[in-house]
Structure formats: structure tokens, C-alpha cells
Amino acid sequence: KQEVTQIPAALSVPEGENLVLNCSFTDSAIYNLQWFRQDPGKGLTSLLLIQSSQREQTSGRLNASLDKSSGRSTLYIAASQPGDSATYLCAVMSDSWGKLQFGAGTQVVVTP
Amino acid sequence: EPEVTQTPSHQVTQMGQEVILRCVPISNHLYFYWYRQILGQKVEFLVSFYNNEISEKSEIFDDQFSVERPDGSNFTLKIRSTKLEDSAMYFCASSERGFMNTEAFFGQGTRLTVV
Numbered sequence: 001k002q003e004v005t006q007i008p009a010a011l012s013v014p015e016g017e018n019l020v021l022n023c024s025f026t027d028s029a030i031y032n033l034q035w036f037r038q039d040p041g042k043g044l045t046s047l048l049l050i051q052s053s054q055r056e057q058t059s060g061r062l063n064a065s066l067d068k069s070s071g072r073s074t075l076y077i078a079a080s081q082p083g084d085s086a087t088y089l090c091a092v093m094s095d096s097w098g099k100l101q102f103g104a105g106t107q108v109v110v111t112p
Numbered sequence: 113e114p115e116v117t118q119t120p121s122h123q124v125t126q127m128g129q130e131v132i133l134r135c136v137p138i139s140n141h142l143y144f145y146w147y148r149q150i151l152g153q154k155v156e157f158l159v160s161f162y163n164n165e166i167s168e169k170s171e172i173f174d175d176q177f178s179v180e181r182p183d184g185s186n187f188t189l190k191i192r193s194t195k196l197e198d199s200a201m202y203f204c205a206s207s208e209r210g211f212m213n214t215e216a217f218f219g220q221g222t223r224l225t226v227v
Contacts, residue, residue, distance in 0.1 A: 032214070034215065034216065036218070041201075041223070042220060042221070043118075043203060043218050043219055043220035043221045044155070044203065044205075044218040045218075046215055046216065046217060046218070049214075049215045089155065091155070091216075093214075095168070097143070097160045097162070097167045097168045098143050098145065098160060098207055098209075098214060098216065099145070099157045099160055099168055100145075100147075100155075100157065100205075100216060101157065102154050102155040102156075103154070104153075104154050105154075
């Protein structure tokens with residue numbers, strides 16, 4: 001059974017520092033991995049999708065890596081800003097119907 | 113930019129009542145999903161829907177729950193005889209395809225409060 005874990009559960013950094021968020025999964029047989037942002041009481045905003053055949057994916061200040069064999073993905077956010085404060089979730093797709101299995105998230109606070 | 117739309121944003125209901133949560137997926141998407149997030153817990157998969165039928169459901173999705181695509185644009189989740197433990201944020205999602213290089217897009221959620 002697939003288990004998705006995110007460490008740390010919470011992170012506080014000063015503005016300008018780079019953020020490193022970790023996601024691990026127990027079953028390496030995944031189709032893809034997706035990173036989301038969730039603001040308090042709000043929906044999920046898709047940030048990046050990494051296919052199982054890819055090693056990394058970039059969008060602006062965001063970069064996500066994937067090491068499928070070791071069951072790990074890392075989301076890097078460069079030069080953090082207070083507006084980056086949110087909870088970041090990773091989710092893996094392990095079946096052909098598109099079901100996503102989520103980690104518990106990392107709550108990020110960027111202080112001015 | 114196309115988006116998944118959910119209504120209502122917040123619904124309060126009495127225990128034992130039936131509720132219907134509504135979603136309008138992105139128009140060219142073929143796969144539809146419902147997830148829920150109980151306060152402080154992980155986002156959990158409920159059901160996936162393709163070609164007008166359920167393709168997969170979790171153990172949470174028992175006879176109390178049903179889904180429907182009543183027309184070409186809406187996708188609904190019905191919860192019969194609501195319980196206190198059904199209180200959660202319910203998210204609808206859609207994707208163009210169900211697997212491979214398919215990004216899932218989520219709505220803003222419906223917060224269901226059962227009193």
C-alpha cells in the first residue's frame with residue numbers, strides 16, 4: 001500500500017532564503033508526482049507535475065526533482081517571499097484511473 | 113484560464129439530512145474525482161468517474177455516497193443521511209486523461225459542516 005510522507009511538517013524561514021521541502025513514497029511504481037499549494041481554508045493549486053520518466057521540472061522560482069527508485073521528491077523554492085507562506089502538498093499517482101495519494105503537507109511561513 | 117468550479121463554498125446541514133455538492137469540471141476533461149479533507153488531516157481520495165460510471169472508489173465511499181453527471185457540465189456528490197464525521201472540505205478535481213502526463217486540477221472546495 002502506497003504511503004506518502006512529508007518532512008518537515010512545518011518550516012519557518014526569513015524572506016530571501018531558499019526553501020527545501022521533502023516528499024517520500026513507499027512504492028516506486030508511480031505514474032507521476034504532483035506538488036500543490038494550499039492556502040488556509042482554500043483549494044489546491046497545482047504547482048508542478050513530474051512524470052515518472054523525468055528527473056526534474058521547473059517553473060519560475062520552483063524546481064522539483066524526482067528520484068523514483070529511492071521514492072523521493074524535493075521541491076525547491078528559490079528566494080522565498082512572504083507570499084510563499086502556505087501549506088505545500090505532494091501527491092503521487094500510482095494507478096491508471098488517476099487517483100492521487102497525498103502527503104500531510106509542509107506548512108511554510110516566510111517572515112519579512 | 114479554465115478552472116474547476118464548486119458550489120456552494122460552505123454548507124451547513126443537520127445530521128441525517130441529504131446534501132448535494134456541485135462541481136463544474138474543466139470543459140475538455142474526461143476524468144472526474146472527489147476528495148475530502150477532514151480538518152487537520154490528509155486529503156483523501158473518495159471516487160473517480162469516467163465515461164459516466166465510477167472507475168474506482170475508496171473504502172470511505174460507501175452506500176451513503178453517490179456521484180452523478182446529470183448533464184454535460186455538472187458533476188455532483190450526494191451524501192445521504194449525513195453524520196457528524198462527514199464534516200470536511202470536499203474537493204472536486206478533473207483531468208484531461210486519467211494517468212501518465214495528466215495534471216489534476218482542483219476546485220476551491222465546499223466546506224461541509226454537519227451539526
